Amino acid sequence: MSGVMCDLAIIGGGLSGGLIALAARRMQPERRILLIEAAPALGGAHLWSFVDSDVGEAEKALLQPLVNYGWREYSVVFPQYKRALPFPFYSLRSDRFDEALREAMPAESILTGRRATGVSADGVVLEDGTMIAAHGVIDARGPADLSLLDLHYRKFVGYELTLDGPHSVRRATLIDAAADPAEGFQYMMMLPIETDRLFIEDVRYEAWPDIDMTDHGNRIVNHAARFGWRIRSSARGQAGILPIALGGAFDDYWNSGGVGVAKAGLRAGLFHPVTGNSLADAARTALLVAGAQDWSGAALHKLLHDHAARAWAQRDYYRRFARHMLRGLPVAEGYMMLESLYRMDADLIARFHGMRLGLADRMALSLGEGPMPLKAMLGR
Ligand SMILES: Cc1cc2nc3c(=O)[nH]c(=O)nc-3n(C[C@H](O)[C@H](O)[C@H](O)COP(=O)(O)OP(=O)(O)OC[C@H]3O[C@@H](n4cnc5c(N)ncnc54)[C@H](O)[C@@H]3O)c2cc1C
Known part of the structure; x- marks a missing residue:
């Protein structure tokens, strides 16, 4: 394959790139889209969650077919206080994300296992020498130069656990900070999946980006023990180190991801400054691109730069x-x-x-x- 042409080339089939492809395919099915991902599958190994009230109706319609699990409300638990909040909470797994994208798009529109080595506003070069000429390109390859931002980190390790018997958790627990508050800024997230299965994630905020998998793992085991649960097996582990932006100059960060190239997702600085989450932003960006008529590189750059710069200022x-x-x-x-x-x-x-x-x-x-x-x- 060399000398491929398309209307829109999206580099990076992660959360943001994948959602743009899905929304664009739905709203403009007659145009040729290419989604280029270095890994063998789309979406990596994630369990992404969001609160219903984070997104509007149009975003919800985009996300709904991707959802694996949902809860009617979520709770928060602190040493002095606990509460249930009346907002539905949803999670989606990246294997469903990969499947849904492959169902929605023609096979030739998805290139997995193909790494981009050169990206411009209207062209992409892949590692194997393939040249792609596109009316416009969106770079969604994950973070640009994060060292340009003033950062803290939200780090977490989570596992889906099968227990020896049933648990009694009914709601999604977004934050359980009831245990060991003196140990620092850390808490657990718990998502009940089946009567004997739940996802537990140990989360902590720290000033450095390293992650101690053993320590996180031990805390998950201790957390289960606190409830008297015995773990039979664990599966679908995930770990993350999310940037928490305390400051920084937006344009320096934007340009570090490629001058003049349209960007989306973490690369565009579109994440929640307190949680590091970006799912709601990714869905909004996807609809913005999908609704645009002009997919030229220059128009996409202006559209996404202005959108991200406005969001950065408002945050x-x-x-x-x-x-x-x-x-x-x-x-x-x-x-x-x-x-x-x-x-x-x-x-x-x-x-x-x-x-x-x-x-x-x-x-x-x-x-x-x-x-x-x-x-x-x-x-x-
Ligand atoms: C484990 C984990 C769980 C998270 N959970 C949540 C959550 O519950 N809710 C939430 O809102 N946020 C969550 N986040 C934060 C954020 O939503 C994710 O990091 C999200 O995946 C970021 O989206 P993105 O598209 O910017 O980057 P990514 O999803 O990382 O996508 C970038 C893609 O680009 C590909 N790529 C990189 N280089 C190249 C190249 N040269 N050529 C081709 N492809 C390339 C990568 O392989 C990757 O698939 C989580 C993050 C992690 C790590």
Whole structure:
């Protein structure tokens, strides 16, 4: 294969690239799309989760066929406080993501096991020398130069565990910080899958990006023991080190991923500054591209640069929140900011997750027992 032509070439068949391909195929089936992924499968090895209220109706329609598991509500548990929040919570596995993309797209539109070595606004060169000429290219190969940002990290290791007997967990537990608060900013996430099967993930926020798999594994075993569960087997492990952006100049980061080339996903800086999550952003970006008529390299660059730059600017409040939580407080107290956040009005919490806080919300978060001191909000 050499000298391939297409309307849109998407480099990176991970979360963001895959969703763009799916949405673009649905909305403009007559145009030729190529999704180029270095790994043998699309989506890597992930269990991606999101809260229903993070996304709008159109994004939900895009994500719905990919969902493996859903819960009617989720809970948070802190040493002094626990609560159920009335928002559905969903998870999708990357094997379903791969399957759904292959069902939706013509076989010749997906190139897996093919690494891009050269990317420009309207062309791609693959490792085997194949040249692809595209009306426009989107680079979704994961992070650009993260060293240009002021970062903290959210690190986690999770396993799907089969237990010796049934557990009694019914809701998705987004945060369980009830045990060992003195050990630092860490908590567990728990997702019940079957009566004797659940996914447990050990999460911690730290200033350095290394991950200690053994330590995370031991904490998961201890967590199960706390509930009196005996683990029969474990499967589908995943580990992640997500960037938490405390600051940085957007344009330097954008350009570090390739000057003049349209970008999506982590490469575009589109992730939640407090959680590092990017699924809702990836779905929004996918619909933005799929709805655009002009897929030329220059038009896509402008569309996605302006979208990402606007999002970056609007998220300054969240970077301040993360800065105060992770640097302004002693390490073992950071999670208390989350504890007081989760005592607020449920709809306000949903707007926090979905990055839709208004001025009144921000004031509410800074008054009384709210999590964000006024000084930190104003950046003093
Ligand atoms: C284990 C894990 C779990 C996560 N869970 C959640 C979650 O629950 N909710 C949430 O919102 N966020 C979650 N995140 C954060 C974020 O959503 C993911 O990191 C997401 O996958 C980022 O999407 P992306 O498209 O930018 O990058 P990726 O999904 O990493 O996709 C980049 C793709 O580009 C490919 N690639 C790289 N170089 C080349 C090349 N030269 N040529 C061709 N292909 C190339 C890679 O193989 C990869 O498939 C999680 C992250 C991890 C690591």
